[in-house]
Amino acid sequence: MKIGIVGCGNMGMAFANSFIQYNLVQKENLLLVEKSTERGAVLQDQKAGVVVDTISEKLGAVDLIILSVKPQDYPAAAQDLRTFIQPQQLVLSIMAGIPIAKIQESLGHPLVIRAMPNTPALLGMGMTAFAAAAEVGLSDIRKVENLINSTGRAVFLEEEGLLDAVTGLSGSGPAYFFYLIQQMIEAGIQMGFDPAMSALLVKQTMLGSYHLMQTSDKSLDELIQAVASKGGTTEAALKTFGELGVGTGLQEGIFAAQKRAKELAG
């Protein structure tokens, strides 16, 4: 398979590197289109693939074109790409907020898949949901699913509209997790720990708790109850969270992210 990546920043290269790692593409068949000369030079030094600085007829020779420029850079990229795209080529967009119909229209091309990854894809631990245009066949959907699985987990959505919810939940999710950890570390500092000690206490707690959750057959409620004994310390914390609306605040934040994703989609 030959793959072209338009926009080789963090996300584009997270995908490219996973494909290489799992032998899903050979470097000589990986065309990296990167506008930034500095970034292009780094990719060249790393021998990450065949690096070029502009969209050209070379892109017409790949099987799959991955669009990973920033959404605001897309109109200019689409104008160039329109000239070279071939009818049989499959397009995979990982750009936030640009609907399949808009990509189809701007490229004059029906075969479009849209995915929403998240940053743990950099480690091969990403969570990506994707949806496909009605014109895309099952075998192409499977091909893309296999590729995305090399970056972490992939889920196929029948309904493209759910991608806004995915953006709010797993796309932005890593930031919520880091925010939560940041608040806990800050509380530790306020209680007298130095920042490094507080960070150690919090990060190891989150790591251990994640694995406990994944290996236990208890529900989240039961896991919470196992820590929160009646009249105890955890109960005091949970009561305060409830009074301050921490849970609903978190949910409202996620809904706000979903709403923003919808607005950006236009």
Ligand SMILES: NC(=O)c1ccc[n+]([C@@H]2O[C@H](COP(=O)([O-])OP(=O)(O)OC[C@H]3O[C@@H](n4cnc5c(N)ncnc54)[C@H](OP(=O)(O)O)[C@@H]3O)[C@@H](O)[C@H]2O)c1
């Ligand atoms: N970061 C996330 O958590 C996340 C999650 C889900 C989806 N995404 C999506 O992933 C996409 C990429 O994000 P990113 O964080 O990887 O961005 P990024 O680091 O800015 O990478 C984009 C790269 O594309 C280059 N570029 C711009 N126009 C180009 C063109 N016409 N041809 C070739 N290269 C071009 C940029 O160069 P210049 O710097 O010179 O402009 C930049 O190096 C975005 O659309 C974003 O919505 C990101």
